[in-house]
Amino acid sequence: MTSPAPGRAAGDYAVEVEDLAIRYHGKPALSGVTFQVRRNEIFGIIGPANSGKTSFLRAINRMDLMTAGMEVSGSVRVEGRDVRSWRNPYALRQRIGVVFPLPVGLPLTIYDNVALSSRLRGTRRKADLDVIVERCLRRAALWDEVKDRLDSLGSLLSGGQQQRLTIARALSQDPSILLLDEFSIAVDPVTTMRIEEVLAELRSEMTIVLVTNLVQQARRLAARTAFFLTGELVEVTETETMFEGGAQDPRTTAYVEGKFG
Amino acid sequence: MFEATAQNRRNRKVEGLFRLLFLWMTCMLILPVALVLGVLIVRGGPAISWEFLFSPPTNGMTAGGILPALVGTVWLVVVALIASVPVGVAAALYLSEYAPDNRLTRAINLAIINLAGVPSIVHALFGVGAFVIFFRFGTSILAASLTLAVMTLPVVIVATRESLQTVPLAFREACWNMGATRWQTIRKIVLPNSISGILTGVILEVSRTSGETAPIMFTGAAFFLPFLPQGVLDQTMAMSLHLFVISTQVPDVPEHMPFGVALVLISMVLAMNGISIAFRVYLRGRKKW
Numbered sequence: 443m444t445s446p447a448p449g450r451a452a453g454d455y456a457v458e459v460e461d462l463a464i465r466y467h468g469k470p471a472l473s474g475v476t477f478q479v480r481r482n483e484i485f486g487i488i489g490p491a492n493s494g495k496t497s498f499l500r501a502i503n504r505m506d507l508m509t510a511g512m513e514v515s516g517s518v519r520v521e522g523r524d525v526r527s528w529r530n531p532y533a534l535r536q537r538i539g540v541v542f543p544l545p546v547g548l549p550l551t552i553y554d555n556v557a558l559s560s561r562l563r564g565t566r567r568k569a570d571l572d573v574i575v576e577r578c579l580r581r582a583a584l585w586d587e588v589k590d591r592l593d594s595l596g597s598l599l600s601g602g603q604q605q606r607l608t609i610a611r612a613l614s615q616d617p618s619i620l621l622l623d624e625f626s627i628a629v630d631p632v633t634t635m636r637i638e639e640v641l642a643e644l645r646s647e648m649t650i651v652l653v654t655n656l657v658q659q660a661r662r663l664a665a666r667t668a669f670f671l672t673g674e675l676v677e678v679t680e681t682e683t684m685f686e687g688g689a690q691d692p693r694t695t696a697y698v699e700g701k702f703g
Numbered sequence: 704m705f706e707a708t709a710q711n712r713r714n715r716k717v718e719g720l721f722r723l724l725f726l727w728m729t730c731m732l733i734l735p736v737a738l739v740l741g742v743l744i745v746r747g748g749p750a751i752s753w754e755f756l757f758s759p760p761t762n763g764m765t766a767g768g769i770l771p772a773l774v775g776t777v778w779l780v781v782v783a784l785i786a787s788v789p790v791g792v793a794a795a796l797y798l799s800e801y802a803p804d805n806r807l808t809r810a811i812n813l814a815i816i817n818l819a820g821v822p823s824i825v826h827a828l829f830g831v832g833a834f835v836i837f838f839r840f841g842t843s844i845l846a847a848s849l850t851l852a853v854m855t856l857p858v859v860i861v862a863t864r865e866s867l868q869t870v871p872l873a874f875r876e877a878c879w880n881m882g883a884t885r886w887q888t889i890r891k892i893v894l895p896n897s898i899s900g901i902l903t904g905v906i907l908e909v910s911r912t913s914g915e916t917a918p919i920m921f922t923g924a925a926f927f928l929p930f931l932p933q934g935v936l937d938q939t940m941a942m943s944l945h946l947f948v949i950s951t952q953v954p955d956v957p958e959h960m961p962f963g964v965a966l967v968l969i970s971m972v973l974a975m976n977g978i979s980i981a982f983r984v985y986l987r988g989r990k991k992w
Binding site for chain 1: 803804873874876877878879880881882883884887891892895896
């Protein structure tokens with residue numbers, strides 16, 4: 443255990459990573475990453491493709507167990523506890539919602555998509571599920587569009603709707619951490635703005651790690667932002683500082699100003 | 704502008720030639736199928752009657768019907784299915800959903816493909832050794848069906864694995880990320896969306912099984928047995944062996960009889976293939992993504 447950063451107790455952090463390195467079949471994808479994500483903050487991660495952003499997310503919820511050839515070293519602590527000490531990684535994953543770059547509406551009805559997580563945990567009563575489904579769809583700003591057709595297929599919704607469906611599904615897990623991986627890649631700008639509003643509201647209830655390909659999105663939402671570049675963490679800085687030219691590393695400034703990437 | 708060069712003209716000529724060649728090959732393929740069916744219908748058609756289908760052979764198999772063989776084939780196929788489908792589907796689920804992608808898994812996959820290439824007479828001898836003698840099932844439906852099951856297992860595994868692979872990985876990942884176990888993912892997402900392909904594979908397997916002769920002739924199919932089997936430890940007649948017997952082993956069989964048997968056998972197979980195709984078309988119409 444390392445001592446927490448000055449002025450903060452260990453319990454203030456939702457995610458702490460220390461000397462994290464990730465390899466795929468022996469090939470390094472990310473190395474030497476150390477930083478903390480504070481509880482109830484929106485933490486942005488920016489960086490060009492292949493910089494290790496997605497790998498980082500996969501290490502947090504132990505998807506290395508489900509990925510052939512993925513090795514994680516160093517430590518990742520969620521809520522103060524090393525993720526590898528979780529005897530039951532399924533319990534860990536249930537506390538962490540994940541949203542993917544391309545919306546994945548499961549080939550189930552809209553209702554079943556949102557009810558799935560609760561059912562996996564053993565909730566059977568229709569009345570309970572109804573409440574969960576409506577609440578999550580409302581919070582994901584999708585309820586009004588789909589309330590009359592909850593039994594049509596979730597996988598046939600439009601891209602933007604499917605992405606809000608996956609957010610509703612992630613919320614149905616009642617997560618303490620929400621990981622978003624470039625959620626706006628296949629979503630129109632108007633829907634993106636709606637989802638961003640949703641995220642801003644959710645901040646009070648959960649910690650959000652927002653990996654984004656849009657640097658301006660990080661600026662709009664994230665309190666602090668990490669810049670990943672070719673498998674390394676360049677720096678973690680207050681977002682405003684980073685965008686106002688106060689970055690510690692010239693590469694960060696160049697990236698956020700759109701000079702490369 | 705837009706004048707065809709010599710190269711353009713040559714390309715066009717070659718294009719036409721290859722088109723013709725492929726068309727011709729396709730016709731060559733259809734020809735034997737059409738001929739077989741045509742000959743069977745013309746020459747076996749007159750043999751088909753209620754009496755032919757529903758009475759036992761008489762007069763040293765030179766007259767009467769085929770009921771014991773028909774019923775026997777159904778027995779053999781059903782018992783073989785009961786034995787092979789659960790094992791095959793479970794093995795395919797393991798190989799596709801659980802097994803790590805390493806050298807051992809690849810070796811097993813290769814072995815399965817090779818198993819499908821083992822000649823059926825070799826399976827027959829294996830069946831005699833394993834089921835008839837070692838397990839003391841005797842020559843019986845059980846021994847014959849298990850031999851058929853071993854023989855068709857690779858087909859079931861490959862068909863199942865292929866239809867499991869049609870379910871996108873993204874669906875599995877989405878489930879796993881929610882904290883679902885592999886089994887929960889299989890039950891909620893993978894199986895419901897691949898069951899159609901699995902069933903199609905199974906039906907195709909059935910049709911293949913029903914026509915096999917070698918694996919059953921030493922293990923459970925009888926030359927002549929004018930009774931219906933009462934249980935899995937009885938011997939039985941079977942369509943495929945009966946066809947072989949009356950075509951080659953019995954003198955003075957009227958000519959229309961073997962053609963009639965062949966027509967019934969091929970109708971069974973085609974009917975099952977038809978069901979499987981209809982099934983596939985139906986399910987394609989309600990694709991979920």
